Amino acid sequence: MDTLASYDELPYDSLPLPETQPDFLAALARLHGFEAPDPRRARILELGCAQGGNLIPLAWRWPESGCVGVELSRVQAEAGAAFVQRLGLPNVRILHADLATLPADLGAFDYIIAHGVFSWVPPAVQRALLDVCRRHLSPSGVAYVSFNVAAGWQRLQPLRTALLERTAAGLPAPERHRQALRVLADLETEWRDPLLLKEIAYLRTAAPSYLFHEYLADINAPMPFADFVAALDAHGLRYVGEAGPRRARVELENAWGLIPESMAGRWTDAEIALDDAFATRFRRAVVARADAPCAQPPRAGALDGLALHADLRCDEAVDLDDEVEQVFVNPAGNRFPVTSPALKAALMLLSMRYPAAIDYPGLRDAARALLAEHGAARFDEPVFRETLFDLVMLHGVAPTVWPGSFGDEPGDLPQAHGLARAQAHCAGWVVSGARHVAVDLDFAGRLLLGALDGSRDIDALAAWMQARLAENGLALPLDQVAELTLQQLWLYVRQGLLV
Ligand SMILES: C[S@@+](CC[C@H](N)C(=O)[O-])C[C@H]1O[C@@H](n2cnc3c(N)ncnc32)[C@H](O)[C@@H]1O
Structure with a gap:
């Protein structure tokens, strides 16, 4: 009851969570030697989905997927269901239900997401959550379960x-x-x-x-990683890897491509030691069925079959000639110091293409060509791959199995896609970028986005914005509004919000 009342009174900001995206989970699984289903046609279940801020954009992105959200708070479940109806989305349902009493005929899911739920529910519901994962995960399906860590x-x-x-x-x-x-x-x-x-x-x-x-809240029960792994084991599940950023690697001998079962214990021990060393507070565990192929620590070799994307900037001219350290920063303010010119070249190329992704071989070749233009004689691919992989583990660069395709300019008659416009119109909904990030927009930014129905050119949009801003007490000259409008349109392009 405490949980229910508090979630109704203080609704959790229901945001898109990049680490839960099935295309990212599938890429991670592949780095761990595990082939997960194609996210574009996947069945996706989210437990404790709040009002669906994470799930609904996934359903929108992949019309051939089938998505189900389960939420105990009536207020949030109803807000989610109403928004789905407004969007007219046929492939997503938000159920007001207790995850511990789900109907058995819900079917199998390729991806099950439970973010911010496990550590905040009683032990019986924790067990029920893992039961749902075991019962409803398809044979090569992947679950994401985040939890607070005791260390x-x-x-x-x-x-x-x-x-x-x-x-x-x-x-x-x-x-x-x-x-x-x-x-x-x-x-x-x-x-x-x-x-x-x-x-x-x-x-x-x-x-x-x-x-x-x-x-x-009454319950916040951090758990040692070892206990979490034991709980997975007791439910016929296994740990595949970590979807959160990683500052250190665990390496194990893997002569046959996959580590033998006997080494899983050593892997767990290494993860526990890392939790102690880094005082880990939160883990985002990627989980599979126990009868799924044995996973392994992630390997740089598996980058070949993946695409990568990154939204980074460097506030100085990037030096591609020398091994000088330069810092790349993502929109969340996380800093990634990079020394290798080859890696800097790759980050420049990725940032130029964002939100689209570049496949690894294409990125490698383009980085090599860019360096050659700068007179670099040698490109050391193994070193390039390893340094890029470290940045993937740190979440400076994101791996994906879904390259995506997005407009690369505002066009003559700028048009935002329907989800972005609906999010812009509805208070309480965050606008989600193409790569499942929350796009921070002020009043004017939401107003403009909501108006992009493809019927006005840029001059007409600027005049329209000038009138709306004036109605709201902000009188600005037309040329200034026109400049701001154009800037804003490019920001929408960057976030993949335009069709
Ligand atoms: C901390 S919030 C996280 C929400 C969302 N997953 C996110 O990360 O933004 C936990 C959510 O789990 C829901 N929840 C708690 N117990 C539940 C249960 N037994 N069945 C379904 N949902 C539950 C809560 O109502 C709440 O919306």
């Missing part, structure tokens, strides 16, 4: 305990959240531990639902 949460527990003790459990969620903010301000003056102070500073600006569900 990193140990040191944060005093903060959760203090917030639970010093706030009133009976208050409605929004009020209790306000109380928690006051407690955080007090703790900031009382405490000295730098890790806890950093977390407090983050929580004071974080989304209310994040603070609530991590620190005030």
Whole structure:
């Protein structure tokens, strides 16, 4: 009941989550020596899908897929179902249901996604979640189950305990959240531990639902990785790998392409050691049926069959002549220092093509050609592949089995696709980019996007925007609005929002 009430009162921001995209999961699986079904025609199930901010864009992207979302909160499930109806999407359903009592005839799914659910439900529902994965996963299907990890949460527990003790459990969620903010301000003056102070500073600006569900909800049960693997085992499932960023590699001998079963234990031990070393707080586990082919740690060799995309910028002229370190930054602000000119060339090429992806052989050849133009005599492919692979593991570059095809200019009569326009029109819905990222748009950005029905050219759009902005108290000269309109249109192109 506590879970239900809090999710109704403080709905979780329902966002597209790039790591849950089936094309990304299929690419990861392949890096682990595992062939997952084609996402374009897959059946996809999301457990605890909130209002469908993650699932609906996937259904929109792949009309031949079949998507089902399950959500316990009536408020969110109904909001999702209403949005699906508005879009007229025939291949997605959002069910108001408890994942622990799903009808057995729901069928098999190639991808099952459960993000932000496992650690926040009682043990019986955790078991039910893994049961659903085992019962409904197709033979080579892939599940994504994220959970809080004990190794990193140990040191944060005093903060959760203090917030639970010093706030009133009976208050409605929004009020209790306000109380928690006051407690955080007090703790900031009382405490000295730098890790806890950093977390407090983050929580004071974080989304209310994040603070609530991590620190005030009745249940937040971080689990050691070993226990999670044991729980998978008990449910006839196996760990395939990690969908979150990786700072270190686990290598095992794999003379036959796949590691023998006997080494799975050593792999688990290595992952546990990494959790301790990095104080891991959160894992995004990729999971398969126990009777699926044995997985292995990811290998750079498997990049050949994949495509890659990256949205990066470098704030200085990229030096392709020398091994000088330069920093590439993604839209989330994550920084990726790169020294190798070959890798820098690849990142430039990927960023120019984003949101489209480039297949690995094409990228390798284009990077080699670009370096040759700069007079580089040698291109060391094994080194290029390994350094690129490290960046893939860090999530600087994303692997995919779906290259995608997107408009590369606004065109004479700019037109946004129907999902983007509907998201722009509806408060409470985030606009999702072609690569399943949340696109941050202000009032004017949403207004313009919502108006791109292909009936106006750029001059007409600028005049229309000028009038709308004036109605909202912002009088701007037409040439300024025209310039802003064009800039904004290119941003939509970059996010793959135009048809
Ligand atoms: C922290 S939110 C995460 C939402 C979404 N997956 C995301 O990552 O944005 C957890 C969601 O799981 C839902 N949930 C909790 N227990 C559930 C259950 N037994 N069956 C279905 N949904 C459940 C909650 O209502 C909530 O919307």
